[in-house]
Amino acid sequence: MLLVPSLPAAAIVNGVPDDGEHPYVGQLLYYVPDAVDSRFDDPGGWFTCTGTLLDETTVLTAGHCVYGIGTDGEPTTLPDGALSSTGGTDVWINFLEAPDYSALPPSSTFVPDGNDERYDAWSAVLDADPDWRSATAYHHPEYDDGNFVLHDLGVLVLDEPAPDYATSDGFGVLPEVGLLDRLARVKGRTYEPVGYGLEESGPLTASGGDTRRKATQKLVNLNGVFGYGKGTSAKFSNNQGTNTTGGTCSGDSGGPVLAGDTSHVIVAVTSFGINPTCTGSDGAYRVDQADDLAWLATFGVTAP
The missing domain is CATH 2.40.10.10 (Trypsin-like serine proteases)
Known part of the structure; x- marks a missing residue:
């Protein structure tokens, strides 16, 4: 019914229903x-x-x-x-x-x-x-x-x-400057994306969408993508595995990547998919940068 962009964008894949959590x-x-x-x-x-x-x-x-x-x-x-x-x-x-x-x-x-x-x-x-x-x-x-x-x-x-x-x-919470750099040092830490995107995507298939879901991801790295260095994008695992349930896909763009499964702190927003099948890894734009937080402050929202 809707024309939904495939890239950039991302949706919850292999996740679970949000069940009123967010x-x-x-x-x-x-x-x-x-x-x-x-x-x-x-x-x-x-x-x-x-x-x-x-x-x-x-x-x-x-x-x-x-x-x-x-x-x-x-x-x-x-x-x-x-x-x-x-x-x-x-x-x-x-x-x-x-x-x-x-x-x-x-x-x-x-x-x-x-x-x-x-x-x-x-x-x-x-x-x-x-x-x-x-x-x-x-x-x-x-x-x-x-x-x-x-x-x-x-x-x-x-x-x-x-x-x-x-x-x-309360509502979603903005992070302190550089929070994701500090969290990245914690071995095995998981993060929670939330969104309304597709649950499965492929060259000829697509399923799910338009329902709020969540997943559990691990951080792959903070090295940036496409030649841009640290401080912009974060890459998260989009595969099921130990302590993870999947990731994001088309339609989850803009949704929060939370600092943990009980946290309301947004360390990044879902930004783009690495491949159209929504597997492997995906990219999120970091919110914990000083210039971005300064812009958000012009709307009257700041980190606690």
């Missing part, structure tokens, strides 16, 4: 007017990601999950196309463990030249459903969609506060 983690549904959906003659694509409430109005996600989000169905990209303006409003987030998409008319209803009508119909349904909360999207000012492994952070500011999704310990 009510502050929700699923984004958003519209990018410039995106191509091959089923339609005119542009416009719908996508899903994952995000984490840091307080009653602020959601942390990935930069590539908010880049190019439209406003009232119109593009927000700048005329030269080099950067996207911030402040797109065609984004909604749902904190149910299994969001209900049944009220959205099937895309096939609008193929091939009714993409604008699809936007009108879907946005009207989402606006009328209290479980889908509207927001304004912002990407990190240094985010580059052509090189998303750098500064892959985004923020949603909800139109209305959402106080009901905290645990007894």
